[in-house]
Amino acid sequence: MKIIVCIKQVPDTETRIKLIAGSNRIDTKDVKFIINPYDEFALEEGLRVKEKLGGDVTVITVGSSDVEQSVRECFARGVENGIRIWGDGFENIEPLGTAKVLAKVISNMPYDLIICGKHAIDDDSAQVGILLADFLKIPHVPVVIKAEIYEKEAKLQRQIEGGIEVVGVTLPALFTAQKGLNEPRYPSLKGKMAAKKKSIQFIDGNTLGVDIKPRMHIIDMNLPKARVAGTILKDVEPAEAAVKLVKFLREEANII
Amino acid sequence: MFPENIILVILTLIAVLFFLNSVYRLYKFLLLGKKEERFDNIPERIKSVILYVFGQLRVLKEVAGIGHFIIFWGFIVLSIGTAESFLNGFYYKISFEFLGPVYTLLLSLQDIFGVLVLAAIAVSLVRRFILKPERLKIDDPGAKMDALIVLGLITILIFAMFIDRGIMMNLHKDSSLAINATYIPVSNFAAGILAGVSSETLHKVFWWAHNLVILIFLIYIPHSKHLHLLGSIPNIFFRSFRPKVELSKLDLEDESRETFGITKIEEFTWKQLLDLYACTECGRCQVNCPAYLTKKPLSPWHLIHDLKEHLKKKAPLLLKKNSKEENQENEPKILTKKLVGEVITDDVIWSCTTCMGCQNACPVFIEHIHKIIDMRRTLVLDDSSMSQEVQRCFTNMENNSNPWGIGFSARADWAKDLEVKIMGEDSSVDYLLWVGCAGSFDDRNKKVATALVKILKAANISFAILGTEEKCCGETARRMGNEYLAQMLIQENVEILKGYNVKKIIALCPHCMNSFKKDYPQFGGNYEVIHHSVFIQELLKSGKIKLQIPLNSTMTYHDSCYLGRHNDIYNPPREILKSVEGIKLIEMDRWGEKSFCCGAGGGRMWMEEHLGTRINETRTEDALKTGAEKICTACPYCLTMFEDGLKAKQKELKVMDVAEVIEQSLESF
Known part of the structure; x- marks a missing residue:
């Protein structure tokens, strides 16, 4: 079985994001980058399917050379092939552009199953998976928490509001991974060492003939207000406390 | 007398051949192990043998050890008599009589030790089969039978000796025994009882009984727990003199x-295998093991026992296989039995807190912890087989250089308002204050770091912290078996410290300190590392800080394993507490080198405790029993474990680090 997993490299969830003053960009200095956690579930599922049914897993990413570390992490966990796509103008690529680029590359490859994370935790767009499936004209099943993959078909459980929906699709198909799908593995040392020596296939995005021109522009970007310590009303009568609380909520917190 | 002497010679030769063959096989088993250098420092090694073999110093650490001391020395004294009896049996003219008064002394000692050994054996049997103390508990019925056989054989041996001596005294009034009757009261007593029944035939029966038991013993030893007679002496000789x-x-x-990691028994070093032979199965390790005592699957004794049994089964097949290449197919099961997972289960391997309670108690210097870590290494590095929380801890260290996984850029936030120098801004200081992950990220321990900073400032110490450049020291990762991650962190830290030319480090955490002392030199990092409790003690001694405010309180101090057993720092924390006016120290039952682990060492801090009862709650109970108003410690892990233990016990007691106590007592300014 030919399995493709799309990954994105994102800032670590614990990173304290800083903005470059006077721009709408984040300062990547001191940012620790990781594989998007939902993509990790996708990757793990891909590896498990391969281990069950045979075949190989190819990881594809659209990213600068900094992203190679994440591709190597995928190698360490047992991925066979890694492809990185990048080119001029890709810094401002939007989800639509990314999906087009991925579709162009993947359409020239053999595949049975494509797995993406349900969304990337940096920009929260949640578009690439569904767009990619659409461009490739294959079924798309989002937010999957359990996957049973067979040679020609798949039975997928997806999380829906208040319940679980079980979906059947014929392959090739694309699904996106939700937390709970699996527990991603920790690479073995042998895997890590082998990963250092593997080569990552590079595709020059500018040669693909895909229009990635942005359709939106960011007007402004702001950091959320720093959290301040809570206020505790001590040693006051309940009636008085209630008055103070309402006053606080109205005048300072602007909630009521 | 002919032909008995010939029969004895033949039987002895057979027994000796059996014995030597067994010993040679055991030696060959050792050679299957990997190399390890243990031939340095010969004078110290000889000294160890004198102190710990002949002096039995570690055995005598507890009262029951007196029994062993008696049996051990009884064995030596009686062996001289046995040697004489055999030589005399080979050729009737041989006797040690020529020794004169020394001979009389020997006879007398044999009499005395004979009785003492019998008494010691009686006590041993009562302990082992009636009292059944925790220390002697093992599930393997073979091990119990083994103990019974050995004790039984010794008993028969001594009875046979006394009876035979009595008969000889009655039969040969001119024999050396009879002449020395006053010096051998027990034999003389036996002679009295046997006066009417003594005959040459009866003498022969008991003479043979005595000698046959010796020969049986000789054959049996290498196959029993009494293998320790052979294993323990070299094991003490080859003990570690490393940190x-x-x-x-x-x-x-x-x-x-x-x-x-270690995936097969033969991948251990020869010394690690020798450890297995040395095990006396005394169980001292298990009654000092926090995992065992809280009903977890690990007992250090059973670990060694299981490894020994596995080695004894597997090694002969390995030797056979090595000698001929054929027979690759249908290998015996034991050759493919997995060491980690089957012989020793994952739960056993993960239960260890590396507290060193076992190694500290072991009379024959068995090193349990290395074996456990070596096996953890295979679980982590080779198989990636570990719980989710362990994996998360590793990922946190990889991504944010701390096990909590809090963003690394927040590492110095605790010191924001304290005006602490950062190395990156000014490295012309005398000391680096190594805060560690707990002091940097854990809210409770940030307060300890803050207290220490206040003390250092009050003493006008020139120091700085690394700030966000500090990374986890790697101690926990290494003890959890993740050598790769540990080396990465250690190497990165060594580079950073080199950049600032750091020579002296004050460490807030005993685990960091231990790592700097023992891990870092392997990677070119050599520093003078001092734990904050020792540093504070020096500040008090030199008068750089003065305590002014009395704190009227009773306190109990908990020894952190990595401060105490691992680094022999027992007194400084106690001394500094005692230097505060009004503080009264009450010791727990288990303190000093017998201190009971808090449960967080060896990476256990980051693992769920699903099996058995909780170690920290057991230790908290120890502390509560003292009735002290406050619990004091000098390790961030211990502090956290006590906080949790007290919460579980719903007690309002306060746990403090020694630095916090001193800071409270400092003069106000």
Whole structure:
């Protein structure tokens, strides 16, 4: 079985994001980058399917050379092939552009199953998976928490509001991974060492003939207000406390 | 007398051949192990043998050890008599009589020790089969039978000796025994009882009984727990003189390696295998093991016992296999039985807190912790087989250089308002204050770091912290078996410290301190490392800080394993507490080198405790029993474990680090 997993490299969830003053960009200095956690579930599922049914897993990413570390992490966990796509103008690529680029590359490859994370935790767009499936004209099943993959078909459980929906699709198909799908593995040392020596296939995005021109522009970007310590009303009568609380909520917190 | 002497010679030769063959096989088993250098420091090694074999110093650490001391020395004294009896049996003219008064003394000692040994054996039997103390508990019925056989044989031996002596005294009034009757009261007593029944035939029966038991013993020893007679002396001789529980450095660049941890018994070093022979099965390790005492699957004794049994089964097949290449197919099961997972289960391997309670108690210097870490290494590095929380801890260290996984850029936030120098801004200081992950990220321990900073400032110490450049020291990762991650962190830290030319480090955490002392030199990092409790003690001694405010309180001090057993720092924290006016120290039952682990060492801090009862709650109960108003410690892990233990016990008691106590008592300014 030919399995493709799309990954994105994102800032670590614990990173304290800083903005470059006077721009709408984040300062990547001191940012620790990781594989998007939902993509990790996708990757793990891909590896498990391969281990069950045979075949190989190819990881594809659209990213600068900094992203190679994440591709190597995928190698360490047992991925066979890694492809990185990048080119001029890709810094401002939007989800639509990314999906087009991925579709162009993947359409020239053999595949049975494509797995993406349900969304990337940096920009929260949640578009690439569904767009990619659409461009490739294959079924798309989002937010999957359990996957049973067979040679020609798949039975997928997806999380829906208040319940679980079980979906059947014929392959090739694309699904996106939700937390709970699996527990991603920790690479073995042998895997890590082998990963250092593997080569990552590079595709020059500018040669693909895909229009990635942005359709939106960011007007402004702001950091959320720093959290301040809570206020505790001590040693006051309940009636008085209630008055103070309402006053606080109205005048300072602007909630009521 | 002919032909008995010939029969005895033949039987002795057979027994000796059996014995030597067994010993040779055991020696060959050892050679299956990997190399390890233990031939340095010969004078110290000889001294160890004198102190710990002949002096039985570690055995005598507890009262029951007196029994062993008597049996051990009884064995030596009686062996001289046995040697004489055999030589005399070979050729009737041989006797040690020529020794004169020394001979009389020997006879007398044999009499005395004979009785003492019998008494010691009686006590041993009562302990083992009636009292059944925790220390002697093992599930393997073979091990119990083994103990019974050995004790039984010794008893028969001594009875046979006394009876035979009595008969000889009655039969040969001119024999040396009869002449020395006053010096051998027990034999003389036996002679009295046997006066009417003594005959040459009866003498022969008991003479043979005595000698046959010796020969049986000779054959039996290498196959029983009494293998320790052979194993323990070399094991004490080859004991480690390296820093306590210094772990081996793995060559991670070696691409020819298929595995990095220990996956097969023969991958241990010969010394690690010798440990198995040395085990006396005394169980001192298990009654000092926090995992065992809280009903977890690990007992250090059973671990060694299981490894020994596995070695004894597997090694002969390995030797056979090595001698002929054929028979690759249908290998015996034991050859493919997995060491980690089957012989020793994952739960056993993960239960260890590396507290060193076992190694500290072991009379024959068995090193349990290395074996456990070596096996953890295979679980982590080779199999990636570990719980989710362990994996998360590793990922946190990888991504944010701390096990909590809090963003690394927040590492110095605790010191924001304290005006602490950062190395990156000014490195012209005398000391680096190594805060560690707990002091940097854990809210409770940030207060300890703050208290220490206030003390250092009050003493006008020139120091700085690394701030966000500090990374986890790697101690926990290494003890959890993740040598790769540990080496990465250690190497990165060594580079940073080199950049600032750091020579002296004050460490807030005993685990960091231990790592700097024992792990870092393997990677070119050599520093003078001092734990904050020791540093504060020096500040008090030199008068750089003065305590002014009395704190009227009773306190109990808990020894952190990595401060105490691992680094022999027991007194400084106590001394500084005592230097505060009004503080009264009350010791727990288990303190000093007998201190009971808080449960967080060896990476256990980061693992769920699903099996058995909770170690920290057991230790909290120890502390509560003292009735002290406050619990004091000098390790961030211990502090956290006590906080949790007290919460579980719903007690309002306060746990403090010694630095916090001193800071409270400092003069106000």
